[in-house]
Amino acid sequence: MSALSSVYGIVARDLVRTTRQTSRLLGGLARPFMWLLLVGTGYNAIARLEGALSYQAFIYPGIIVMAALFGGMLTAIATVYDREFGMLRLMLASPAGTAAVLAGRALAATLVGAAQGAVVLLFAPLVLPISSREFVAALGALVLAAAMSGMLGLMVAARLRSVENFAGVINVVLFPLLFVSGALYPTTGMPPALRALARGNPVTYAVDLMRHAVGQRGEFGVVVDVAALLAATLIAFGVAAVLFDPEQRFVRARRPRVSP
Amino acid sequence: MNGPPAAIECAGLGRDYGEVRALDAFDLTVARGALVGLLGPNGAGKTTAMLLAGTLLAPSRGWAQIFGHDVVRERRAVRRRLGLIFQETSVDPLLTVEENLLFAARLAGLGGRLARAAVADAVERAGLRDRARQPGRALSGGWRRLVDIARATLHYPDLLILDEPTVGLDPEHRERVWALLNGQRRELGTTVLFSTHYLTEAEPADRVVLLSRGRVVADDFPDALRSALGDEIAEIEGPGAERLARAIRGLGGAKTVLRIGGGFRVGLTGPREPVIELAGSAPGIDRLTLRPPSLEDVYFAKTQDGAGYP
Numbered sequence: 001m002s003a004l005s006s007v008y009g010i011v012a013r014d015l016v017r018t019t020r021q022t023s024r025l026l027g028g029l030a031r032p033f034m035w036l037l038l039v040g041t042g043y044n045a046i047a048r049l050e051g052a053l054s055y056q057a058f059i060y061p062g063i064i065v066m067a068a069l070f071g072g073m074l075t076a077i078a079t080v081y082d083r084e085f086g087m088l089r090l091m092l093a094s095p096a097g098t099a100a101v102l103a104g105r106a107l108a109a110t111l112v113g114a115a116q117g118a119v120v121l122l123f124a125p126l127v128l129p130i131s132s133r134e135f136v137a138a139l140g141a142l143v144l145a146a147a148m149s150g151m152l153g154l155m156v157a158a159r160l161r162s163v164e165n166f167a168g169v170i171n172v173v174l175f176p177l178l179f180v181s182g183a184l185y186p187t188t189g190m191p192p193a194l195r196a197l198a199r200g201n202p203v204t205y206a207v208d209l210m211r212h213a214v215g216q217r218g219e220f221g222v223v224v225d226v227a228a229l230l231a232a233t234l235i236a237f238g239v240a241a242v243l244f245d246p247e248q249r250f251v252r253a254r255r256p257r258v259s260p
Numbered sequence: 261m262n263g264p265p266a267a268i269e270c271a272g273l274g275r276d277y278g279e280v281r282a283l284d285a286f287d288l289t290v291a292r293g294a295l296v297g298l299l300g301p302n303g304a305g306k307t308t309a310m311l312l313a314g315t316l317l318a319p320s321r322g323w324a325q326i327f328g329h330d331v332v333r334e335r336r337a338v339r340r341r342l343g344l345i346f347q348e349t350s351v352d353p354l355l356t357v358e359e360n361l362l363f364a365a366r367l368a369g370l371g372g373r374l375a376r377a378a379v380a381d382a383v384e385r386a387g388l389r390d391r392a393r394q395p396g397r398a399l400s401g402g403w404r405r406l407v408d409i410a411r412a413t414l415h416y417p418d419l420l421i422l423d424e425p426t427v428g429l430d431p432e433h434r435e436r437v438w439a440l441l442n443g444q445r446r447e448l449g450t451t452v453l454f455s456t457h458y459l460t461e462a463e464p465a466d467r468v469v470l471l472s473r474g475r476v477v478a479d480d481f482p483d484a485l486r487s488a489l490g491d492e493i494a495e496i497e498g499p500g501a502e503r504l505a506r507a508i509r510g511l512g513g514a515k516t517v518l519r520i521g522g523g524f525r526v527g528l529t530g531p532r533e534p535v536i537e538l539a540g541s542a543p544g545i546d547r548l549t550l551r552p553p554s555l556e557d558v559y560f561a562k563t564q565d566g567a568g569y570p
Contacts, residue, residue, distance in 0.1 A: 002340075002369030003369075004371070005366045005367075005368075005369050005370060005371040005375070006366060006367050006369060008366055008371070009362070009363050009365075009366025009367050010363075010366075010367075012363070012366070013352065013355065013359070013363045016354070016355060016359065017352070017354050017355070020354045021354070085348075085350070085352075085353075086346055086348045086349065086350040087350055087352060089316065089346060089350070090344075090346075090350040090364070090367070090411075091367060092316065093314060093315070093316055093339060093342075093344050094339065094367035094368065094369075095336050095339040095340045095368065095369055096336075096367070096369065097335065097336065097339075
């Protein structure tokens, strides 16, 4: 009960904070549509894709994932603000401890990422034909993509010491994850080295799963996509848990004499 | 038969940061309900000691128990009984005061109506009713600190560990903070361990512990610490201060002699008249003041290199 209250408190706080950061919220919603309109429209004229698929329709699943990726990861990475302003220590000192803090942050990041992706998904019928069944499947894929993004964000936040590094993270982590994922161009056409990178990139599987969900042809099977996303989410959670609690590692490594 | 365990008990507690020994060996026993001041210069190990007792750091050596619970093995049980205040305020600028407190209540494991009742009570006790709907960013440093105290006490902890709770506050807010803490002690018998650089704040403490270079250099009642320096302190300034201090010592009237800045503080024992007479005839004395010993004198005597003379 105590741990549940803590998790609920952390999620509620993150959601309230998100709604009060209007510019960040609007920026997060505008980003995917700008890509869709500015990049998508431009490439529509020159991109030649198999079948009758327009370039905008091709990138739409990737753009939905992009919204979830940025929303989820940036919400999780905001933990660095909490570290800088003393809120993280407050959370880590609670009876529920590190696991509850991570679970709360991850859940909040998943909700924010999924909500931002869902807004983009709502406009999907304007670009690609989508049935209600496909819509529900896309929502499921979205939740998995957002959860994975939140966990990756927590992993990054665990090592980030200053808010000044925030913009750097977007350039060095977020954009490469997006570009080497098949969101904007098929991974099958990539050079072997880049393709190998794409296969190790969890966002690739999120985009692929979203393609399956909206009725497009994917590179991997649905089971492979789901398994890869779940594995990436669990691994990132494990790594974040270790990185967030260096004191516990210290204790495990060199346990001092305990009290009588 | 053994009584209930002490609020805090630690022995040989220490912590290293790489090669740096922040806390060497900290021994402390704090009785339930006591008010204990932890004093010492910057870098003495006060914050490290408090973070270790607060389960936020793992010890490199030694052990500590809070109400009988080990801070390493039983962190959750320890944290349930703890309220912590850090040097920096922990108030979310985007949340209102009430929302900040509700967040803290949920972190403490309180849910639903219980959390809301605890928040309402904390708002009342801390005098925050008029500011309850204000966002954290609109509060001054003093009010943010009061929110911190309200936050740390809203789950009625048995032990408060406060790291410089009044640092940077004006006298009015310092007064408010101490009134709130004293009320908590009076009504609930809360044990309080606090650190401060305002030594007058430690005067009403039941015990004062002085740390220097990671070790306890004094641990006693404030009265006992003060009286160990002498019956009175003679503050002497001027070019002839050292000569006069030596002369008083020669008379056998000096219990301690401290060199502070450009002057001397001499802890007197016995009647003061011979000292006054001696000072009257001594050359180069700009100022001589006689006053009762203070914790500041104790602080200098115990923590400052070369303070003792000769």
